[in-house]
Amino acid sequence: xxxxxxxxxxxxxxxxxxxxxxxxxxxxxxxxxxxxxxxxxxxxxxxxxxxxxxxxxxxxxxxxxxxxxxxxxxxxxxxxxxxxxxxxxxxxxxxxxxxxxxxxxxxxxxxxxxxx
Amino acid sequence: xxxxxxxxxxxxxxxxxxxxxxxxxxxxxxxxxxxxxxxxxxxxxxxxxxxxxxxxxxxxxxxxxxxxxxxxxxxxxxxxxxxxxxxxxxxxxxxxxxxxxxxxxxxxxxxxxxxx
Numbered sequence: 322x323x324x325x326x327x328x329x330x331x332x333x334x335x336x337x338x339x340x341x342x343x344x345x346x347x348x349x350x351x352x353x354x355x356x357x358x359x360x361x362x363x364x365x366x367x368x369x370x371x372x373x374x375x376x377x378x379x380x381x382x383x384x385x386x387x388x389x390x391x392x393x394x395x396x397x398x399x400x401x402x403x404x405x406x407x408x409x410x411x412x413x414x415x416x417x418x419x420x421x422x423x424x425x426x427x428x429x430x431x432x433x434x435x436x437x
Numbered sequence: 438x439x440x441x442x443x444x445x446x447x448x449x450x451x452x453x454x455x456x457x458x459x460x461x462x463x464x465x466x467x468x469x470x471x472x473x474x475x476x477x478x479x480x481x482x483x484x485x486x487x488x489x490x491x492x493x494x495x496x497x498x499x500x501x502x503x504x505x506x507x508x509x510x511x512x513x514x515x516x517x518x519x520x521x522x523x524x525x526x527x528x529x530x531x532x533x534x535x536x537x538x539x540x541x542x543x544x545x546x547x548x549x550x551x552x553x
Contacts, residue, residue, distance in 0.1 A: 323481065354540060364528065364543040376538045411482060422470045422532030422539045423489075428482035 324348065325429035327412050333435045339400040342432045346393055346414030352376075353395040354415070354426060355387055359408040370395055402436045409433050439464050439533040441544035449550045450519050458514045458547045460529030466490075471505065471512045472530040472541065482528070488512065519551045 324347035334340055346353050355367040357380075366379035370389035381387075384402075389395040399406060410433075413426040440463040450456045462471065473485040486496065488505050496503045500517045516523050526546040532539040 323483075352538075363545045366533075366540045366542070369538060369540055371538065377540055379540065409480065413482075422466070422534065423487065424532070424539060425472070425484050425487055426541055427484065428474075430479075430481045433480075 323427050323429060325412060325414050325427050327410075327429035327432050329432055330430065331433050331435075333437065334402060335437055336402055336404060338402050338436075339398065340402065340434065342397040342399070342410050342412075342434075344395045344397070344412030344414075344429060346395070346412075347427055350414035350416050350427070351393065352415045352424070353389055353393070354413040355381075355395070355397050356411040356413065356428075357408045358411060358431070359405075364411075367397070399434070402434075404436050407434055407436045439531045439542040441529050441531055441542055443527075443529055443544035443547050445547045446545070447548045447550070449552060452521060452551055452553050453518050455515060455517050456519050456549065456551075458516075458527050458529075458549065460512045460514065460544060462510050462512060462529070462531045464510075464531050466532075466534070470532055472532075473503070473512075473514050474528045474530060474543075475525045476528065476546070477525040485514075485527075516549075519549075521551050521553050524549060524551045 326345040351372045353370045367381040369377040387397045409431045411431045413428045415424040442461045475483045502515045504513045528546045530541040530543045533542045
């Protein structure tokens with residue numbers, strides 16, 4: 322167990338729907354990262370939060386949004402879902418400082434989203 | 438921009454053979470870190486190693502060893518006497534800095550199959 326908890330583990334939904342993925346970081350970690358893993362694109366960075374504030378955005382679609390709450394858990398919201406959004410979504414956390422490339426990211430087990 | 442190339446998409450070896458996974462990276466930073474992660478069939482991403490660009494000494498941890506060569510921008514990973522449990526997808530990663538924080542840029546991964 323990595324200490325990063327993601328729910329749900331699996332999710333099947335239909336095109337056009339909206340889903341929310343949840344992540345609880347490791348105790349003491351202030352930074353949360355979201356990654357998308359798909360067969361064609363590999364592991365893509367989506368967005369990063371640090372202590373409740375958005376710090377960096379990657380290849381995140383406008384239909385997707387995220388937030389980090391005061392208790393440091395994070396949610397990734399995916400709306401108007403398309404078939405191509407089917408992927409494994411990972412949350413990772415790391416301890417500060419975020420301005421260091423030495424940070425080791427600890428990943429959760431992922432949430433597998435299937436859009437039918 | 439940071440980029441990681443793992444030219445080997447899939448490798449199959451027979452148990453007890455040695456295998457080397459290649460990683461070539463590009464980075465705009467003069468000092469940086471490099472990472473390897475493992476994704477077993479269960480799906481989670483597991484941190485294996487972090488190396489500092491200052492230190493070009495090879496590192497060995499049990500059956501695992503890493504060869505870092507700054508001159509060729511390579512950070513190769515060797516498994517000695519492979520075992521079936523080594524079957525996984527292995528990712529090389531380099532941090533990418535944007536707006537004062539770092540995220541990991543991953544290669545496409547190398548799928549290793551160890552045949553008993």
